[in-house]
Amino acid sequence: MNFELTEDQLAVQEVAREFAEKKLKPRAEEFDTEARFDMDLLREMGELGFLGIIIPEEYGGGGMDAVSYMIAAEELTRGCASHAAAVGLSNSLYGYPLLTYGTEEQKKKYLPGVCAGEKVGAFALTEPGAGSDAAGLSTTFKKTDNGYILNGTKIFITMGAVADNVIVFATSKKGSGPRGISAFLVDKDAPGYEIGTIEKKMGLKASPTTELIFSDCVIPQENLLGKEGHGFRIAMSTLDGGRISCGAMGVGLAQEAFNIAVKYSKEREQFGKPIAALQAIQFHLAEMSIMIENARNLVYKAAWKKDQGQDYSLEAAQAKLYASEISTKVTHKAIQVLGGYGYIREYQVERMYRDARVTELFEGTSEIQKLVIARYLLK
Numbered sequence: 365m366n367f368e369l370t371e372d373q374l375a376v377q378e379v380a381r382e383f384a385e386k387k388l389k390p391r392a393e394e395f396d397t398e399a400r401f402d403m404d405l406l407r408e409m410g411e412l413g414f415l416g417i418i419i420p421e422e423y424g425g426g427g428m429d430a431v432s433y434m435i436a437a438e439e440l441t442r443g444c445a446s447h448a449a450a451v452g453l454s455n456s457l458y459g460y461p462l463l464t465y466g467t468e469e470q471k472k473k474y475l476p477g478v479c480a481g482e483k484v485g486a487f488a489l490t491e492p493g494a495g496s497d498a499a500g501l502s503t504t505f506k507k508t509d510n511g512y513i514l515n516g517t518k519i520f521i522t523m524g525a526v527a528d529n530v531i532v533f534a535t536s537k538k539g540s541g542p543r544g545i546s547a548f549l550v551d552k553d554a555p556g557y558e559i560g561t562i563e564k565k566m567g568l569k570a571s572p573t574t575e576l577i578f579s580d581c582v583i584p585q586e587n588l589l590g591k592e593g594h595g596f597r598i599a600m601s602t603l604d605g606g607r608i609s610c611g612a613m614g615v616g617l618a619q620e621a622f623n624i625a626v627k628y629s630k631e632r633e634q635f636g637k638p639i640a641a642l643q644a645i646q647f648h649l650a651e652m653s654i655m656i657e658n659a660r661n662l663v664y665k666a667a668w669k670k671d672q673g674q675d676y677s678l679e680a681a682q683a684k685l686y687a688s689e690i691s692t693k694v695t696h697k698a699i700q701v702l703g704g705y706g707y708i709r710e711y712q713v714e715r716m717y718r719d720a721r722v723t724e725l726f727e728g729t730s731e732i733q734k735l736v737i738a739r740y741l742l743k
């Protein structure tokens with residue numbers, strides 16, 4: 365077994381780390397305070413190849429492996445989780461289903477712009493009445509002579525406020541379950557498409573989370589994604605990949621908070637010596653380091669299985685569950701190591717704690733990950 369990264373993976377790590385250090389980290393606090401996503405930085409991430417890192421080159425991507433993608437996601441998150449979330453969105457939630465289920469025309473039309481950071485793609489599954497129960501959608505589609513008409517409301521859509529094209533899941537009839545669901549590529553200028561409330565959130569504040577409303581929204585026939593009735597399958601397979609990148613985000617936040625805690629513990633003196641000399645602080649740091657290492661290994665293993673073409677749903681759920689929960693724990697401990705200063709915005713760990721919390725919720729809550737894992741264990 366080889367735990368070393370390849371030369372290509374090390375190169376990705378270096379570029380992502382440098383970008384995070386220079387472009388994201390110095391402004392992360394400002395983005396959080398202003399709840400503002402910087403579209404120029406999105407374009408820069410596109411130019412560096414992060415937005416389409418696992419998308420094949422023929423569609424404007426980097427054609428790299430999933431492990432490289434996780435490395436990039438971790439490093440970028442260390443700089444600013446809100447901007448790193450856009451990388452997970454473009455590669456996993458938007459790029460993957462389009463690449464896997466889209467027609468050649470759809471892929472050529474939509475993927476290159478999103479990989480370049482010139483366009484934004486989003487993924488709209490969640491509704492006011494359908495979160496964990498994703499098959500219980502109320503947004504409906506009706507077939508017409510030329511295409512489809514969508515009606516309904518989606519909530520909590522990452523980058524929905526700035527998206528040019530959104531993958532929207534709708535049912536032929538409310539109550540018809542997974543088999544009634546289809547997926548559609550909806551352009552922002554489609555008649556009947558409207559951006560609703562932009563949510564105010566606890567964390568990940570710079571990443572816009574938005575309501576999308578479809579009122580007799582007109583979709584041309586060629587914008588059906590995959591086959592009619594295959595939407596639920598598309599959504600579930602998409603979330604497998606998305607879950608690993610959520611895990612990588614959790615690792616990134618934990619690693620950055622840990623680094624801050626280590627540095628601070630060596631500088632802060634109480635009772636005439638650095639607090640790093642106190643065994644209580646050393647125990648915190650030791651526990652944090654093990655959690656981070658375990659989480660990263662789970663994330664890498666799930667990504668590696670994906671790269672081998674093996675079923676990785678179990679490992680993706682394990683990685684997402686563990687990495688998101690330790691992200692909250694490690695950032696919580698980092699605040700403890702910094703004492704009162706950890707609670708002050710200037711020291712940044714309080715933002716990381718707030719950002720980490722959502723990794724336990726989106727792309728399937730921790731409880732849903734446990735259900736997925738148990739299903740594998742008991743089959």
Ligand SMILES: Cc1cc2nc3c(=O)[nH]c(=O)nc-3n(C[C@H](O)[C@H](O)[C@H](O)COP(=O)(O)OP(=O)(O)OC[C@H]3O[C@@H](n4cnc5c(N)ncnc54)[C@H](O)[C@@H]3O)c2cc1C
Nearest residue numbers: 487488489490495496520521522573725726727728729731
């Ligand atoms: C910042 C943010 C960004 C998001 N981005 C997107 C996006 O881009 N696209 C998108 O489609 N969605 C997005 N979401 C939605 C997210 O995926 C959902 O919030 C999530 O799936 C949970 O759904 P819910 O909020 O309705 O909670 P609910 O499903 O109502 O869950 C409430 C509680 O009940 C528990 N629960 C529910 N069912 C079960 C069960 N069967 N067994 C055990 N426990 C259960 C849950 O674990 C949770 O603890 C985003 C959410 C947030 C907060």
